């Protein structure tokens with residue numbers, strides 16, 4: 001049985017048992033049972049399943065590991081975390097973080113005005129809010145209002161002009177001045193897809209010269225006691241620990257230097273995000289080369305060492321881990337709508353009383369093929385089908401004979417692939433690639449897996465059932481958008497094998513894992529496919545409950561949201577139908593009712609026939 005790399009990416013959150021993938025938590029429901037229950041409600045499109053217990057697990061893991069490392073290293077500062085809202089601003093994630101993070105005083109990070117308002121709304125008073133990214137006077141004023149309202153907020157400046165604006169507002173108004181942070185532009189850069197967030201040419205942060213200028217400005221404006229944090233972020237999904245350590249050394253030394261320059265309110269060092277998630281399901285190319293244990297102990301040890309060497313008090317450590325906290329809590333379920341070569345099915349053979357001799361030979365080959373003769377018979381079959389194509393082109397056999405020949409040769413190849421699946425020859429591997437099955441999935445890659453489309457980011461994918469059977473079909477996945485980019489092609493280096501399912505007889509569902517970070521907010525409404533319906537699943541010792549159902553937008557709502565008036569749409573469709581000929585008044589009324597009900601459904605497909 002192929003386990004789809006569950007032991008590599010699942011972090012013990014899921015297990016395979018009895019042919020099903022199950023939640024490895026309390027009553028251990030299978031994903032299939034949850035999906036079936038949801039679909040009983042007539043939801044036929046893609047589904048986002050949210051598991052808040054997985055957010056709780058990640059928060060606990062982050063704190064447990066950092067606190068352990070601090071204890072082991074006799075570290076004097078505290079550990080604090082804020083969740084960067086850009087990673088997932090949706091209520092299920094944010095509410096779970098706020099609820100599960102309460103005992104840790106978990107905070108939120110904002111990178112825009114709307115996110116800042118959300119942070120002010122959701123962060124409990126006393127927990128931290130950090131604000132990064134470019135800011136105008138209005139956004140900085142919002143920071144002052146948050147501070148005035150009792151929030152523990154730090155505005156991280158990305159340039160001297162932002163500091164000047166803070167100073168101006170502090171002079172103009174009597175609102176409480178927020179804490180100030182400085183984002184430092186490190187010469188150390190990261191690694192991996194998002195590495196350009198760090199390094200000398202990075203978009204954000206102050207250079208050494210600018211930092212010295214900022215300290216002078218803060219002193220002359222009597223705001224030096226507001227400088228509480230330095231911040232850096234060298235990139236998301238840092239796959240290698242080495243650049244993180246390098247960045248920590250650089251940032252730690254900057255911190256120590258600033259303390260020595262008289263920034264005595266400076267007590268916090270914010271190491272940003274970057275803690276990676278394992279997306280890989282093929283052991284030969286693991287994504288990360290470190291664990292959370294190694295990450296936390298490296299951070300704590302290095303900062304402690306630098307401060308001890310420079311005789312500086314240990315700073316409080318802040319992280320802004322996003323991906324690590326929320327990636328695992330969302331699973332995308334996509335029903336398969338069609339297998340494109342289902343036509344090569346034994347049941348579709350339509351043999352004649354008298355068949356061309358080559359067809360009779362193919363029938364025998366198919367019947368007699370076994371483990372010992374399989375390669376020889378396969379070669380014969382490939383030879384015969386080529387000859388049959390030639391005979392068809394020359395007009396010696398008809399379309400039915402050709403169809404029978406195609407079906408029989410496919411059956412033979414499939415059997416050979418199956419028999420030799422444990423030790424495929426090069427030739428069989430090539431055939432596998434050539435004959436890959438196209439699985440049409442009821443989803444939009446642009447909407448639900450935008451990082452696959454934009455960055456080729458792999459997400460673990462597997463069927464949620466039939467896992468007791470070894471899948472045989474090399475698979476490409478096609479989504480339902482009218483766009484050739486909406487495809488996850490078969491990759492021989494990272495091959496996906498799926499089951500040969502007769503969809504007329506049963507449903508087949510694929511699940512994409514670790515899609516809880518960035519995908520929902522980056523998702524595009526290409527072809528007007530919107531966010532799938534989502535369901536929050538709470539699991540207890542004996543069962544599970546499905547709450548917070550949020551339906552995917554209806555067709556009429558999508559059109560309305562991009563500027564087409566709902567009422568006008570309905571009126572126009574109704575008038576056009578009422579003016580049409582050749583159907584009775586009753587049929588018109590029935591058709592209109594049908595049309596209106598279609599408009600109230602979401603845009604995903606219900607079936608392909």
Ligand SMILES: Cc1ncc(COP(=O)(O)O)c(C=O)c1O
Nearest residue numbers: 233236237273274320321322323
């Ligand atoms: C400033 C900052 N903090 C935190 C994060 C979150 O990073 P991650 O999701 O890798 O933890 C980002 C994302 O790029 C960021 O730009």
